[in-house]
Amino acid sequence: MPEIRPFEPQDGEALRRLMEEAFGPGAGGKPGEPLSLPDGCRAWLAGEGGAPAAFCRTVPDKETLALGRLCLDALFVSPPRRRRGLGTALLRAAREAARAEGLGGLWAYSPVELPPAFLAATGGRRRRALRLFRRGSLESVPYPRVPQGYRVRPAGLPADLAPAAALYNAVFSRMWNFRAHAARDIAEWFEGGETAPENCLFLESLAEPAGLLGMAVLAVDSSRLQRGDRTAYIPDIGVLPGHRGKGWGEILIASAAARARDAGLAALELLADTEDAAVCAFYRRMGFEERGVLQVYEWEVA
Ligand SMILES: CC(C)(COP(=O)(O)OP(=O)(O)OC[C@H]1O[C@@H](n2cnc3c(N)ncnc32)[C@H](O)[C@@H]1OP(=O)(O)O)[C@@H](O)C(=O)NCCC(=O)NCCS
Missing domain, CATH: 3.40.630.30 (Gcn5-related N-acetyltransferase (GNAT))
Incomplete structure (x- = not known):
């Protein structure tokens, strides 16, 4: 069964490791410096006992919030731990947070394509693709x-x-x-x-x-x-x-x-x-x- 918990300050190292795995070296900030979440951000960690193997993060993007959605800027499951329900559990937590804030849903901005079968299984859909110039x-x-x-x-x-x-x-x-x-x-x-x-x-x-x-x-x-x-x-x-x-x-x-x-x-x-x-x-x-x-x-x- 996936275990999921909101990020706490003592999870800094675990989150840094996962962010670097997801986005590459340096993405987790400077080594040795405590990793904290920027103001207004929230994160959840997921695993099945032992060190967390997955995370997602929400950011207070004003435009997305004004459209009644919570903005997710990272959703990542470590490759050897995929297909065990961790991604689904993280999305559930972020959706519950959106509901608790009176929002209508989640928008995730992702530099990688999510598997269509994962979208289908979780009731999501691709809304748009934006090119970065x-x-x-x-x-x-x-x-x-x-x-x-x-x-x-x-x-x-x-x-x-x-x-x-x-x-x-x-x-x-x-x-x-x-x-x-x-x-x-x-x-x-x-x-x-x-x-x-x-x-x-x-x-x-x-x-x-x-x-x-x-x-x-x-x-x-x-x-x-x-x-x-x-x-x-x-x-x-x-x-x-x-x-x-x-x-x-x-x-x-x-x-x-x-x-x-x-x-x-x-x-x-x-x-x-x-x-x-x-x-x-x-x-x-x-x-x-x-x-x-x-x-x-x-x-x-x-
Ligand atoms: C998308 C992602 C989050 C899915 O996480 P996950 O924990 O593997 O997904 P789940 O186990 O909850 O999958 C739920 C269902 O979705 C479907 N699914 C998920 N991944 C799938 C895949 N690669 N192929 C086919 N179906 C898939 C399946 O139906 C699955 O249920 P099942 O395993 O019982 O058949 C994960 O693949 C991932 O982290 N991808 C990389 C994302 C990334 O790079 N993020 C960094 C930038 S934001």
Whole structure:
């Protein structure tokens, strides 16, 4: 029978070992330093007596939570201990946690494909596949040339909150995980510490009809910075549907790269829906390289 328990501080070594087995050397943090879970994360360990042989971890991803789901960023069973119910037991624990928090289910983001038979056995399904793109060597991205009558500028708060929400809704309404934003949701972008107003860039038309036409947002993960990884992640970049195909996307990428350089950052990363071939082709044209695919799986709580 699988034994399962929530992570406790004394499980640090066991979790480190499993994280390195799942994600490779270094994934469990620095050897000798106690492994603790970042704020808001939860983990469960599973085994059948002896050292734990499996784990899963949830992270407080705001966007996933706002969509009523708990976000699972790791689910791993040590290969010799597979097919003994450990994966099922871990999922059950995470689903129970989701239910206890009043959430409708789980979304798991996984760099590896889970066996379809495991999904079928646990009532899960693949929701989406996202391609990770990365652009390093930002020095060679030309400085943006913004035509007269337009500008790219950082967010000004609170005046931009309502127009930014309207822009967000018009730009991203067809995205796979779209959720309509109000001014309050935009304000929350700046509360977590990853996104600063000066890293939230708007493309604006100054001529009539004046207004926002596009946006590019940079998020900086402080734990990555601490590890010496100077990568900025772009959670949102887009142009109003009626203004696409006119080079604004390239200007937004160049603006994001210029802002990242000014902030001492060295690379940009973003995720694109693998089903959106035009968007993937655009990032390749912009010098982004593919760095793998992230699968999104879903389980309902019921
Ligand atoms: C997916 C995974 C979690 C499944 O864990 P597990 O403990 O082996 O799964 P379970 O024993 O609970 O399987 C339940 C059922 O799913 C199905 N199943 C699971 N794995 C299967 C496989 N490889 N082939 C066919 N069926 C499978 C079976 O029906 C199984 O029941 P059964 O063994 O009685 O027939 C495990 O394969 C794994 O860790 N894969 C790697 C994931 C990874 O790399 N994570 C790191 C990044 S997040």
